[in-house]
Amino acid sequence: MIIGEQKPFDEIWEMVKDHKQLLVFGCNTCVAVCHQGGNKEAEILASLLRMRATQEEIDIDIINGGIERQCEHPFFESAKDLLDKSEAVLSLACGIGVQFVAEKYMNTPVYPALNTTFLGDVKADGLYTEKCQACGDCVLGVTGGVCPVSRCCKRIFNGPCGGSSNGKCEISKDLDCAWQLVVDRLEALGKMDDYEKLAPVKDWSKDRAGGPRSFKLEDF
Amino acid sequence: MIGVNPERVEFYNLSAAQGPRWAEICTEFTEKIITMGPSPIWFALQKKKQSAETEKQFA
Numbered sequence: 001m002i003i004g005e006q007k008p009f010d011e012i013w014e015m016v017k018d019h020k021q022l023l024v025f026g027c028n029t030c031v032a033v034c035h036q037g038g039n040k041e042a043e044i045l046a047s048l049l050r051m052r053a054t055q056e057e058i059d060i061d062i063i064n065g066g067i068e069r070q071c072e073h074p075f076f077e078s079a080k081d082l083l084d085k086s087e088a089v090l091s092l093a094c095g096i097g098v099q100f101v102a103e104k105y106m107n108t109p110v111y112p113a114l115n116t117t118f119l120g121d122v123k124a125d126g127l128y129t130e131k132c133q134a135c136g137d138c139v140l141g142v143t144g145g146v147c148p149v150s151r152c153c154k155r156i157f158n159g160p161c162g163g164s165s166n167g168k169c170e171i172s173k174d175l176d177c178a179w180q181l182v183v184d185r186l187e188a189l190g191k192m193d194d195y196e197k198l199a200p201v202k203d204w205s206k207d208r209a210g211g212p213r214s215f216k217l218e219d220f
Numbered sequence: 221m222i223g224v225n226p227e228r229v230e231f232y233n234l235s236a237a238q239g240p241r242w243a244e245i246c247t248e249f250t251e252k253i254i255t256m257g258p259s260p261i262w263f264a265l266q267k268k269k270q271s272a273e274t275e276k277q278f279a
């Protein structure tokens with residue numbers, strides 16, 4: 001899922017403080033799981049902004065709301081009235097949601113409350129780790145289900161490099177060497193033959209190198 | 221961040237079985253808050269209310 005982190009409060013405040021009316025708008029799917037951008041967080045952030053506005057003696061009408069997903073048209077139905085009457089929107093969605101709202105409401109300023117950080121999993125309560133970079137050409141089938149694009153610091157396809165030591169990466173002693181994980185997993189699967197195969201040069205045109213990507217289902 | 225003394229907020233992790241401890245914390249915290257006096261937000265709200273009333277009187 002998409003992981004995001006709330007921007008520093010002062011940065012958010014600077015973006016929105018000159019408006020007379022503001023909708024703090026949550027996105028209750030991915031970024032709600034990491035407790036940063038859901039409808040509950042929108043309520044908390046709106047409350048913090050109201051307190052700051054009161055302290056600074058600035059009059060802003062701050063309301064909060066949210067929908068399940070800010071990246072799909074049908075979900076906006078329930079918030080149509082709220083959005084129609086808003087002077088500005090502080091979106092707690094990922095970068096996708098912020099842009100989606102901005103495209104839908106051409107004349108409404110939309111601000112991001114989050115920094116969208118990565119595509120990851122929930123490793124433990126409150127711990128999220130990067131697992132995919134959406135490179136567009138998945139190699140997990142031959143790397144034992146461990147992604148060298150997102151998990152190897154050097155994105156090496158025929159690893160490990162010389163910086164791998166005791167299963168850890170030279171970048172940090174807390175970081176697993178992705179290629180050690182690949183080897184461990186291939187060994188467990190009895191597929192070490194795959195490790196010996198030289199990976200071909202990756203087609204990066206399917207990644208961002210080919211520009212913004214899209215995908216269309218012809219039968220829709 | 222919002223101009224409130226962090227001393228005014230405390231987090232506790234209690235189970236549903238810790239009722240007496242909960243009561244103890246509430247009492248301690250109430251005493252602490254009383255000693256600290258009203259928050260700056262309370263003062264700001266009072267000021268806002270007063271200026272709104274003054275405006276109303278002159279209107």
